[in-house]
Amino acid sequence: MLQSPIRTPLIEGSKTYRSITSDILSPMMNKAGKFWYLGMTISSLAMLFGVFMIFWTVWQGIGTWGENRTVGWAFEITTFVWWIGIGHAGTFISAILLLFRQKWRNSINRSAEAMTIFAVICAALFPLIHLGRPLLTFFIFPYPNTRGLWVNFNSPLVWDVFAISTYFTISLVFWYVGLIPDIGTLRDKIKKGLKKNIYNFLSFGWKGSARDWHRHEITSIMLAAIATPLVLSVHSIVSMDFASSIVPGWHTTIFPPYFVAGAIFSGFAMVQTLLIITRKAMGLEDFITASHIENMNKILIATGSIVGLAYITEMFMAWYSGVEYEHYAFMNRATGPYWWAYMIMIGCNVVSSQLLWIKKLRKSLAFTFFLSIVINIGMWFERFVIIVTSLHRDYLTSSWTMYKPTIVEFGLLIGTLGIFFTAFLLFIRIFPVISISEVKSILKIGDKHQHKSDPGHE
Amino acid sequence: MKKYWKDIESLKSKKEVRSTEKKPEENELFALLSDPGKILPASRRDFLKLCGFSIGAAALAACQSKVSKAVPYVIAPVELTPGVALYYASSYINGNDYCSILVKTRDGRPIKIEGNPDSGVTRGGTSARVQASVLDLYDGGRLHGPMKDGIPSQWELIDNEIIEKLNKITEEKGTIVLLTPTIYSPSTEAVISGFLKKFNGSEWVEYDAISYSAMLEANKISFGKQVIPDYRFDKADLVVSVGADFLGTWLSPIEYTKQFSSRRDPEHDMNWLIQLESNLSLTGSNADKRIQIKPSQETAILLNIYKDILRSVENRNANAPESPVDVNEISKKLLASKGKSLLISGSNSKQIQLLVNEINRLLGNIGETILFNSYLRTHKALDTSFKTLVKKMQKGAVNALLVWNVNPAYTYFDRDAFTEGLKKVELTVSLSGSPDETNSSVKYLCPDSHYLECWNDAEPKKGLFSLMQPAINQIYDTRQMADSLLKWTGSTTTFHDFMYGYWVENLMKLEPASHNPITFFDSVLQKGIFEPGTSKTEIIEKHLTPGILPFNSTSIKISKGPTEKTLEIVFYETVALGEGRQANNPWLQELPDPVTRICWDNYVSISPAMAKEYDLKDCDVLKLGETEIPVHIQPGQAYGTIGIALGYGRLKCGKVGDRVGVDVWRMLSAEEGNIKNTGKLEKIEKTGKVYPFAQTQTHHSMEGRAFVREAELKEFRANPAAGNEEHAYNLEHNKSLYKERTYPHHHWGMAIDLSKCTGCGNCVIACQAENNVPVVGKEEVHRVHEMHWLRIDRYFTGEEDNPEVVFQPVLCQHCQNAPCENVCPVAATNHSSEGLNQMIYNRCFGTRYCNNNCPYKVRRFNWFNYSAAGTLTGNLRDKEEMTGDLRRMVLNPDVTIRAQGVIEKCSFCVQRIQAAKLKAKYENRALYDNEIQTACSQSCPANAIVFGDMNDKNSELNRLITSGRRYNLLEELYTMPSVNYLTKIKNKIV
Amino acid sequence: MNNRSYISISFDDEVPLLEAVKKLRDNKEKIADVLSPFPVHGLDEALSIKRSRIPIVGFIFGALGAILAFGFQAWVFTVSYPLIIGGKPFFSVPTFVPITFEVTVLFAGLSMVAALLIRSHLKPEIKFTPVDERITDDRFVILVDTPDEEINLKRITSILTGINTVEIR
């Protein structure tokens, strides 16, 4: 395949197929370093803290949270939407960028997909524990119960269940299908022992046959094709949890695409956070290059701008609508008691991402890392602003009230961060963080030297 | 209303069992147990019935002694059908509070109090206190039996000792004093006079913590009768009230609310209410014009009114100081409605009351709006008599003190004098049923039974009698006070028999038609009331013809106006707690004050202007003398005054009420022998502490949104839809994308007349009692976790310093396009074919989505396991001990209690709807209009709530909802609520 | 498969591999399989592998999912247990769409993966012996189907002269 000479290479350094294999597999072949253990300790402690808080919530009741009569959802749904949003980047990278022929995605899709899966797990926890009676969660499934009652298909929460479980299943399958050849590589690299047997089992007997590759590719691209609308639908449906209500500030038609943009925005920020650490810690600078980071920064500008545009649109429309409730809801957002949250949201999401227009900042790893964390915070606050400021002052002024989170709710956020990082840390030691076979397939496209020495391969 | 009585009528034939005062359940039961050989014929069906009942019986018996197994009745009590409610007509008497009631019992347990619509006094109305009184019955903190020196004892032992001592004292010519609140039970009065006769030299002192003694004294001078007259607010076109909260707490608020609201119907003639006051009271918030005054200004204002009126009526002049407010308008209005006006004052100053009497006389109101035929008998005590008693006690001149149902060690401002005197009394006996500050230091405790366990009668107004009958056997080893007195007098009759005798002898003759004492008594007992026709002519003494009242305005002393710096304090009763008798009642403690919306506390009310001046914020703690008390900034509080509620800060009333709020009784003082409800304060000290309130509404403005729609009477007369123009617009614009549903059979709906609603909060408690709404406690209310299904929103309009107040009861609106239903994932909330928004508790798993999407925020979530119905055991959150076995007896078995983690909300009392439908079906007829009453509509003393079938074209509801005043809350959202509001029509005085 | 005999030709790059495939096919050799560490671009055409029908499987199952999901929801709301919910019609198509979509995607996705696993005989196995352990690393192998190894080995070696092979055996 021909590539324009003005493009930067996708992989740096003079790589051979063999060195790609050994570079990427090295964490699985060697013992973990002390930083890994340190990270593991911290994140599992955070996880334990969260587990305790979950237990506390289930045992005592939702009353242990700061929610109340008027603000029925707050911290937990904020965090839920945040995680779900983060869980969007993986599939976006794998699916949409695959469809749009963005070859650079090959070295980041694996870890982004893994991130998706872990984030969705963290997210899925919240709808469960936020229930008043979590032991009865099974009510949500349309099973034929003794009273002949099914579920309410009109409810966006039921759609959520279908959307999230489908999304999780498809993401997991997509990820695993992509992993199979690499597990095959691992199997063949490890000489013997239990590890080899396990990888052997997991590799599904992958041979690398041309027909298998053909089917594998077609399946991947078709999965990508269906995952594309899926990824859109999931956050759209999550946004409908809000948008289909009649709460001013929630009920707005722009929500589905705006939430999707926001999700990709926050997801990419999280990918940036993880990749900048991972590439450094695991020495994968040649595969995840500065131009990867820059490309992702460009997506951050795009999605950040869409999000900013949505903020402006909402604000304008609240005024334009002439509906006093809408009007008040948005005034209250910006100038009410939670103005600081609104400012954090605007500052961290819109203002900060616009800095990426500056090429120097866009190319700076340190700045990108900093910014990615800022955006993660900003996106959390975006959901907080949407949820809490809309609810706490809705229609009847008599019911207006304030919301203040408790330690338990913070514990849940910390706990899910713990789960997420624990899972991610385990992942990087068990499976290759970069898709070996896909990187090999673009090796020659990216490498100028190879290209020159072998011009006729196309 | 007559139709209602279908229930009670059916009891008629079964009355005998009741009136013999046997306890058939127990007697038969134990007879059977003691004679096992006796075989009784019982069909299987009977057996099952009895099994059912036995559960209730076992629950009852459990309170007396431990029963390890349930034993079925073999012979059924005749009137009981398990699962069917029985209603007993009775009376609520608690100190000065009176209400004629129906007690709803289920399986032998009283579970709900309802108003007795036949009563000429309360006319079916109730108050929050009455509604909540049923919970007092199941108060585990009540005294469980007789005690001596704090040690449980036996009635016989104690009786003997007391009789012995009383006799000894009498022999030694000592003084025995019986201290009670005002007693308006004729039979009890007879028992007491018997007691006084028996023990020579004994005295009877009546003491009311909230006293109207100045009024009594003034009336004695003005009218020759030391009575409180029969005020007729229904006859007055204009009511001018100077600090009298007659809709909330003044004298007989249930009665007055009924009367007053009957004149708030804009379709007929509407009255005017002018309120001059310092605190923003319930009455003040319903006033057409409210003028803020300081208490010290009352005399001057009244004198000016007097001057104006005297000049115009009798063409005489009177001296009056400069009036602090412009009274011209008031005088003019008063003069314009001569004979049809009413001037009242809440002051306990004789001078002021004399002045008020004189003005009313000049206006020709005596005999028109102020009647004496059936004068009010519920407030008879004079402060001076108690003061004399305390002095005597201090001197040691009292040998025995028998206290019943008063608590001077808490309510008397000079309580130290009283307790000091108490120590000098040889024999101290308390007959009060609950622990309090007074009986904690007496020797003998002979606890009275709860009124639901007692026989009694009452004559709250002259010539209007009512009966009280027990609805349950004594839960504890208690004995009614009158029985104790009879016992100590040496009588062998029970009080029931005594009362029966009294009625046959003295009252039967008032009803010339009746000859048979048994049928007479039973018919009264069945109706609960006896109101023989009173003579039409007024019975004011002849010599008190107008014009020669012994009144001289020049004798009135005008206290020097206090300096600007001095703050004046107004002490008031709250609607819920009054003087604090029911402080141990969690329902009342959790009832938000109608005006401030704060519960579980009292506080200093202070005007916004003053708060700014003193740099105070809500919840700042102040130091007033020795007491520390938090501040609440209350728009409408007169500048220069502060208001503090009495009845809080009790120390010995029980777990619930102890140390709730601050006790300020000590800050009262007496003037001319009468206890003043005002005080002065030199300075305010900030402590720097902050104290959070449990306040259920923190935003007080409607922000220009049309929740409560208002119009002036004039506008309304010109256009019945005045102030409600949006309704037509919305009707036109609310179009559906899909076919609207119809409810062809019944379509239940409600109309709430905002013109009538006074915001008293009675419906809130009625709803709580009917629907087993949990109590969550102060901390939880503070965290905005309150559970009331029905709340009363209160908004301020106009300026901050002198706001107008509107009330709006908000319950589930039962929207036809209910936003909550759409979003529930498990269809736990959906719509019935009769238009009800249903909530299925056991299907709910608590996503709270419905609550978020409810624009009315009427859904309540069980944040913790409040009701002990939780899915996890051992995680109960019940600070107020509402889930103890005893308290749970108040639960309505027709309404499920809700588990932790489920949403609950108003059901339109679906259990009542179903019961009535069943009954109608059984009787093979259609439902009558008004046959179904929800708890709130039934109890409303202002008749502001009407429930019915919107499909019934002839129903009262339909009449209301077709009027131009009808609108729906947030109707622009097209939720199509079944609850309709009627615009508030204000009779503004410009 | 393993009991048949093959000649395996190994390469260390895909360029000679493609050339070899072309040459072998031109010489009517039966190529049993080509094994590679990654999908080699152009190999499908070189081997004339027909486009897989996995997408058709996905379409069929997706359509099935759509019909099932929509039908089920409609049945529940109109036949099985109609409930009045928020005044909305029983047959409320807009609210059925999200779930219908999700189930469609789920069915389509899982069916395609299932088809992949079944068609390529991919399943968890305890024992697996690869042709060459370096295939998943950097080896490209052509397996030529052959009845007589020795004769063919010679022939193939001659066909492939000039092409950079690593090993022919």
Next chain:
Amino acid sequence: MDEHFDFKKKYRNILITLMTVGILVTLAAIFITKPGASRIWANVLLNNQYFMGLSLGAAFFLAVHRVSQSGWHTVLQRIPDAMTTFLPVAFVLMLLIYFGIHNLYAWTDSSLSDKVIEGKRAWLNIPFFFVRMVIYFAGWIFLTYMMRKNSGALMTSADLKYHNRKILFAGLYLVFYGITVSASSWDWIMSLDAHWYSTLFGWYVLIGMFVTALAFITVIIWFFKRQGYLKYIRPDHVHDMAILIFAFSIFWTYQWFAQYELIWYGHLPEETSYYITRIHHFKVIFFINVGINFIVPFFGLITFNSKRQIGWVALIAAVVLIGHWIDYWLMIMPAAAGEKAGIGFLEIFMTLIYACLFIFIVFKSLSRGPLVIKNDPYIEESMNYES
């Protein structure tokens, strides 16, 4: 490589004839059927919006691809570039609205005492309306001109700075267009229903524009290939165009659904009014709209092979072009012309006039240079593109 489009006399004559027929029939329709001023002006607005949308969508197509440094589209970039040359004409046509503004927009009636409209006066007033119009067009015309100029410069020069500038202006265009496409659609379309509002509306219109532009580009490719041009546009390029039409038709449906579903669900009268008018009076057209714009491209382009045949893709694209005309019709007509709205001679032939004019300008522009910009750094990559 040095292919030049020859805008033959034959084409010109056909276009001019058709335009003349269009004008005549339109005038006849106006005088015979007397459709009322509102409907006439609504047609003007509808066609202005539709053809302006083609230009803007084409520019959006270019901008997105340029910013994402996509190579494959390089061979066909002159077509969308040419489409943007219509914008100055669109501007003039849009200014014509001034003469019919009272027939179209209820809010222009200053005597109207409507609380909601009163509240919007700060935005909805005639002077500001035109000020905004000028701003939008100035921005669009300038930015598309710069994009065109820089990509055109690569016809002669191989300086990479033109390439980089082209990308820069594409980025600026995206930002400006993102904001103004929403605002302009509120102004010109949404404010026809002065009470109604939907935050999604602008984005919905944006995607509609994009899909129509994609379809139009495809139709032009088909036409040119039939005429023997654009040989180097291979099935791989067609495939990508088809994927885009397919994907963005689904995306359009998604937005359509999101807007409809949320309004249907929330059921707030101030929002449902829009759909009530359209469903109650124009039920058939309402559902045809979704049918054409979703079902046709979805099933028409779902298979692998169908996406690779230019004839078939162009056919689907043509249907999509009609579909989105109906979409605009539904947005504009019921609000502007009320129940009198319909699809008749007036609509069809006025659109014909516009279409001829538009094609004329596009062809004219295309004939001005080679069809392939040979110095574009991505040209070789694009020529050899394999999907």
